[in-house]
Amino acid sequence: MHKKIDAAARTLVESYTGEGVKIHHLDRQPLPSHVETISVLDMIQELLFPGYTGPQGLTGASLRPHVEARMAWLYETLTEQIGRAINHGHRLDEVEAVTEQETADRAAEFLSRLPAVRRTLASDVQAAYDGDPAAACLDEIIFSYPGVYAVTTYRLAHELYQLGVPLIPRIMTEHAHHRTGIDIHPATRIGSSFFIDHGTGVVIGGTAVIGRNVKLYQGVTLGAFSFDKDASGRLVRNTKRHPTIEDDVVIYAGATILGGDTVIGRGSVIGGNVWLTHSVPPNTRVLQESPGLRIITGDAAAAS
Secondary structure (H helix, E strand, C coil), X not given: CHHHHHHHHHHHHHHHCCCCCCCCCCCECCCCCHHHHHHHHHHHHHHHCECCECCCCCCHHHHHHHHHHHHHHHHHHHHHHHHHHHHCCCXXXXXXXXXXXXXXXXXXXXXXXXXXXXXXXXXXXXXHHHHCCCCCCHHHHHHHCHHHHHHHHHHHHHHHHHCCCCCHHHHHHHHHHHHHCCEECCCCEECCCCEECCCCCXXXXXXXXXXXXXXXXXXXXXXXXXXXXXXXXXXXXXXXXXXXXXXXXXXXXXXXXXXXXXXXXXXXXXXXXXXXXXXXXXXXXXXXXXXXXXXXCHHHHHHC
């Protein structure tokens, strides 16, 4: 058995420097830490929704020093992690792509955007309350709704994406995906007052554009109809592949909307289980015709 283990270890080490697809990161600058990234996400959640997580009962003179201390930690941690993310593709012996001052500036810019993000999140929470008659209060929504957590994470990741930070935005949104079952690419553009009800199974592609006051139910996919390839057979990237959803649209459970040229007009309603690959004008209702149902009751049911 020991000989088998020794042989396996030797073969693994040899494979790290062999030919083929490179799936190691041994000769490059350090990657951002997954653990630190999630810690940053948790800390920001505490600042965006104070009193729901972290210390309780912070009021008066104790509140501002608490927030300042958290922001200082975030600034230091993000400076390091952003630097790692930007420099990660460079060899250990190469000059780094950005200086520490440049990464610090991006961290500071990101943190400066948190008040604006919080204002948008307030509209998202209100939209959840207004759109769900089962919601007892805003506290319940912030505490327990997976859609609010996923959208909060997306909005933070999107700001980092806009600042040109690689890896970290996707780590954040995939963490939310794992936790909630809601997959929102950080490049997606989503307006205010956005509500995902129930949420499990929602997929929103990276080039999707969503307007204000849009509501999605579980199992909705805003995806790509097809993937174009170039002359060498490689996927063409950086093209509009996912649909545009205009303001005040409701999309019910299980609907699939595909294609970069597909536009769902303002005020439209897309029914459950609809498969849609073309645009519809404003104020349109798109419904899936109900299949024929056979209902068997009583003695007939027992006999069957």
